[in-house]
Amino acid sequence: MTSQATRPIRLGFEHLSKSYPSSRRAGGNAAGHLVLKDIHLDVFEGEFLVIVGPSGCGKSTLLDLAAGLSLPTDGRIVLDGRAVTKPGPERSVVFQNYALFPWKTVFDNIAFALSAAGVPRRAQLERVRRVLALVGLEDAADRYPHQLSGGMKQRVAIARSLSLEPEVLLMDEPFGALDAQTREGLQAELRRLWRRHNMTIIFITHDIDEALSLGQRVAIMGRAPGRIVDVVQLPFQPDAAVDEIRTHPEYGELRRYIRAVLSQPDAVTRAVA
Amino acid sequence: MSASVTDGYARTPSSRSLRIRLRLGVPARVASRSAALLALVCVWELLSRTGAVNPLFLPPFSVVIADVYHGFATGYLVQHVVASLGRAVPGLFFALLVGVPLGLALEASRSLNTFIGPVVEVLRNTSALALLPVFTLMLGIGETSKIAMVFYAALWPILLGTMNGLRGVDPLWIKAGRSMGLSGGKLFVKIVIPASLPSIFTGIRLAAAAGLLVLVAAEMVGSRAGLGYVINAAQLDFDLPGMYAAILVLSVVGYVTNAALVLVETHFLRWKTS
Numbered sequence: 370m371t372s373q374a375t376r377p378i379r380l381g382f383e384h385l386s387k388s389y390p391s392s393r394r395a396g397g398n399a400a401g402h403l404v405l406k407d408i409h410l411d412v413f414e415g416e417f418l419v420i421v422g423p424s425g426c427g428k429s430t431l432l433d434l435a436a437g438l439s440l441p442t443d444g445r446i447v448l449d450g451r452a453v454t455k456p457g458p459e460r461s462v463v464f465q466n467y468a469l470f471p472w473k474t475v476f477d478n479i480a481f482a483l484s485a486a487g488v489p490r491r492a493q494l495e496r497v498r499r500v501l502a503l504v505g506l507e508d509a510a511d512r513y514p515h516q517l518s519g520g521m522k523q524r525v526a527i528a529r530s531l532s533l534e535p536e537v538l539l540m541d542e543p544f545g546a547l548d549a550q551t552r553e554g555l556q557a558e559l560r561r562l563w564r565r566h567n568m569t570i571i572f573i574t575h576d577i578d579e580a581l582s583l584g585q586r587v588a589i590m591g592r593a594p595g596r597i598v599d600v601v602q603l604p605f606q607p608d609a610a611v612d613e614i615r616t617h618p619e620y621g622e623l624r625r626y627i628r629a630v631l632s633q634p635d636a637v638t639r640a641v642a
Numbered sequence: 643m644s645a646s647v648t649d650g651y652a653r654t655p656s657s658r659s660l661r662i663r664l665r666l667g668v669p670a671r672v673a674s675r676s677a678a679l680l681a682l683v684c685v686w687e688l689l690s691r692t693g694a695v696n697p698l699f700l701p702p703f704s705v706v707i708a709d710v711y712h713g714f715a716t717g718y719l720v721q722h723v724v725a726s727l728g729r730a731v732p733g734l735f736f737a738l739l740v741g742v743p744l745g746l747a748l749e750a751s752r753s754l755n756t757f758i759g760p761v762v763e764v765l766r767n768t769s770a771l772a773l774l775p776v777f778t779l780m781l782g783i784g785e786t787s788k789i790a791m792v793f794y795a796a797l798w799p800i801l802l803g804t805m806n807g808l809r810g811v812d813p814l815w816i817k818a819g820r821s822m823g824l825s826g827g828k829l830f831v832k833i834v835i836p837a838s839l840p841s842i843f844t845g846i847r848l849a850a851a852a853g854l855l856v857l858v859a860a861e862m863v864g865s866r867a868g869l870g871y872v873i874n875a876a877q878l879d880f881d882l883p884g885m886y887a888a889i890l891v892l893s894v895v896g897y898v899t900n901a902a903l904v905l906v907e908t909h910f911l912r913w914k915t916s
């Protein structure tokens with residue numbers, strides 16, 4: 370916590386608001402349907418930030434903004450000092466619904482992203498193999514997405530993003546469709562990759578345990594309008610194993626606190642970081 | 643962790659075992675399909691031979707097929723098949739050339755859609771057959787009017803197939819493409835087009851069927867060549883075996899056209915069926 374004052378900011382959300390054009394059916398007013406309200410949050414270089422929040426609070430919307438896929442109504446997003454207006458090669462997104470191309474095989478889905486990023490054809494084969502091995506899907510390279518289970522699709526989507534070796538990885542509930550065992554394996558793998566490659570990760574989840582075992586900080590969002598209610602600094606070591614984290618003396622207290630904030634965001638008395 | 647997870651899912655057969663299965667499966671499928679056709683032919687032959695149906699109106703299959711053979715041997719039927727295809731193929735081709743871009747434009751621009759949309763709606767509900775005299779008046783009885791008829795009939799399925807396909811493009815795929823740094827033309831060529839291809843192909847197949855249908859009618863009414871002409875002329879001459887021969891050839895042409903299109907389709911859309 371103390372070192373953070375000196376850590377450079379990688380990605381800054383500066384008083385960000387986002388509204389969608391109101392549809393009369395949804396009961397919006399002339400100003401539109403306000404989805405995110407005054408989001409102010411700095412993500413540090415090499416940080417693993419987890420965002421938790423109830424369904425529909427605007428987490429995916431926030432990630433789209435960070436990815437440069439849509440523009441804020443108010444405020445701005447700053448990446449390395451420059452305002453984000455469009456996607457860039459230093460950022461990669463793992464979408465909530467995988468976003469695999471059904472007309473491409475697993476291999477080609479990943480190679481396609483590499484081609485788009487300008488990776489030469491010869492280097493692609495090597496990289497695709499490596500990331501598929503990482504997520505345990507070497508044997509599925511020639512399959513089409515409709516031949517995969519939900520969890521396998523999710524792993525392909527993760528592999529696709531990792532293959533791009535992004536500096537900033539934006540992940541939208543990437544482990545949602547996995548069984549507990551696979552999920553824990555991939556969580557540990559993601560932590561390892563993060564430590565090794567010094568990635569900055571923004572990770573969205575609605576699972577408190579996942580938030581606690583992955584992140585360094587947890588931003589808790591509230592709904593209607595979507596806003597950041599509190600940001601919690603976690604006391605765990607970056608190289609701590611999941612079991613160590615779960616048995617940490619503060620774990621239970623943190624878990625209870627985040628749960629309480631999620632269920633009653635208006636009762637929060639702590640100052641927002 | 644990976645092995646335990648993937649093991650539970652049925653592996654798709656490798657391409658080799660798939661090929662083996664196909665090799666065994668195809669003859670069996672062909673056999674069962676031709677059995678039904680064979681039965682139909684037998685019933686036809688019997689009905690006619692036994693006189694259950696007046697053989698004057700329905701000559702036996704064997705007589706008709708002999709006529710087909712004769713027609714091909716003398717080159718007479720070949721010439722007319724070529725004439726029909728010479729109208730169907732360009733008509734279909736132009737429909738593709740106009741229908742796909744028009745569909746793209748109509749989907750891309752809302753103002754264009756509200757402007758042209760109603761016109762499209764009225765025209766596509768106007769039967770091409772009803773317009774036959776109009777085409778003849780405007781374009782004469784030559785090739786141009788026949789090709790134009792095929793074009794008109796084929797245009798709508800292709801147009802609608804294209805528009806349908808575009809509407810079915812998941813915005814998430816576009817998002818994914820954009821996040822990878824694609825934009826504009828590349829996004830269109832690499833994501834929008836492949837994603838709409840299934841629906842466009844369906845449109846093309848429907849267009850081919852519609853085009854052939856209208857072509858035969860047009861050839862019957864005002865032409866000196868083509869299968870439609872042969873059918874009509876043979877009937878007027880009371881050459882019923884000749885008429886049935888032309889009908890048979892027409893069925894085969896339709897069937898082969900569709901089969902060829904399906905073949906192309908399955909090649910491009912392997913990802914849907916495999």
Ligand SMILES: Nc1ncnc2c1ncn2[C@@H]1O[C@H](COP(=O)(O)OP(=O)(O)OP(=O)(O)O)[C@@H](O)[C@H]1O
Nearest residue numbers: 389404422423424425426427428429430431465575
């Ligand atoms: N394109 C859009 N147009 C209008 N409203 C939208 C659009 N996208 C999202 N919304 C609205 O914004 C709100 C937040 O949506 P978002 O997908 O960001 O939520 P979320 O926190 O990711 O939810 P979940 O946990 O269920 O994924 C919702 O109320 C949704 O209806």
Ligand SMILES: [Mg+2]
Nearest residue numbers: 428429465541
């Ligand atoms: Mg979401």
